Amino acid sequence: QSVLTQPPSVSAAPGQKVTISCSGSSSNIGNNYVSWYQQLPGTAPKLLIYDNNERPSGIPDRFSGSKSGTSATLGITGLQTGDEADYYCGTWDSSLSVGVFGTGTKVTVL
Amino acid sequence: QVQLQQSGPGLVKPSQTLSLTCAISGDSVSSNSAAWNWIRQSPSRGLEWLGRTYYRSKWRNDYAVSVRSRITINPDTSKNQFSLQLNSVTPEDTAVYYCASRFVDRGMDVWGQGTTVTVSS
Numbered sequence: 310q311s312v313l314t315q316p317p318s319v320s321a322a323p324g325q326k327v328t329i330s331c332s333g334s335s336s337n338i339g340n341n342y343v344s345w346y347q348q349l350p351g352t353a354p355k356l357l358i359y360d361n362n363e364r365p366s367g368i369p370d371r372f373s374g375s376k377s378g379t380s381a382t383l384g385i386t387g388l389q390t391g392d393e394a395d396y397y398c399g400t401w402d403s404s405l406s407v408g409v410f411g412t413g414t415k416v417t418v419l
Numbered sequence: 420q421v422q423l424q425q426s427g428p429g430l431v432k433p434s435q436t437l438s439l440t441c442a443i444s445g446d447s448v449s450s451n452s453a454a455w456n457w458i459r460q461s462p463s464r465g466l467e468w469l470g471r472t473y474y475r476s477k478w479r480n481d482y483a484v485s486v487r488s489r490i491t492i493n494p495d496t497s498k499n500q501f502s503l504q505l506n507s508v509t510p511e512d513t514a515v516y517y518c519a520s521r522f523v524d525r526g527m528d529v530w531g532q533g534t535t536v537t538v539s540s
Contacts (some may be wrong), residue, residue: 311465344522353517354466355532359526397466401524407483408456408468408523
C-alpha cells in the first residue's frame with residue numbers, strides 16, 4: 310500500500326553506523342519535505358527528523374537526515390541497543406493530496 | 420507542551436461505524452498553524468495516514484484515497500478536540516489508530532497513545 314519504499318531491515322554492531330533509504334517520486338519526496346519516525350515496540354511513533362534534516366529538541370545528533378531528488382536517507386551513528394526499533398519516513402503526496410509513509414525498516418543491533 | 424488523549428471503543432461490529440476522539444491540551448484545534456491527523460497501523464497495511472482537519476480561514480479536510488468514501492474527521496471547538504468516524508467497517512479496518520498533530524512532511528511531533536480497534540462480530 311505504501312508509495313515510499315524502504316529496506317525491510319538493516320543491522321550493524323554497537324558503535325557502528327547504519328543508513329536507511331526512502332525512495333519515492335516527484336509527486337511526493339521530490340517536491341515536499343520528509344520526516345522520519347522511530348517506533349519502539351508497543352509505542353506510538355516518535356518524530357526524529359523533520360524538514361528533511363532538522364532534529365526536534367532532545368533528539369541526539371547521532372540521528373541525521375538528508376534528501377536528494379526523489380529519495381531521502383536517515384543515518385544513525387554510534388549505534389546503541391536502545392536504537393533497535395522500526396523506522397518510517399513520511400511526506401506529502403501533492404498529486405494525490407494525501408500523506409504517505411514508507412514501508413518501514415527494522416534496525417537490529419548485532 | 421501539546422498533549423493528545425484518545426478515547427473510543429476497542430471493539431466494533433462489521434458494517435457499523437468506528438468512532439474515536441482525540442482531546443487536545445496545550446494547543447487549539449482552531450490554530451492557524453496546526454493540522455490534526457488520524458493514522459492507523461496494522462501488520463498488513465503498515466503505517467497508513469487516514470486524513471486530517473485544519474483551519475485556514477475556514478475548516479478544511481484531506482482524506483486518504485483508500486477510505487475517502489467512508490471517513491469523516493470533524494473538529495469540535497467547544498471541547499478542543501477532533502474526531503474520526505469510519506463507516507461500514509470490515510475486519511480489514513482492524514488496526515491501532517493514532518491521532519497526531521502537525522504535518523506528515525514537516526513533522527508530526529505529538530502523537531496520541533493509540534487505540535487498538537478490532538472489527539469483529
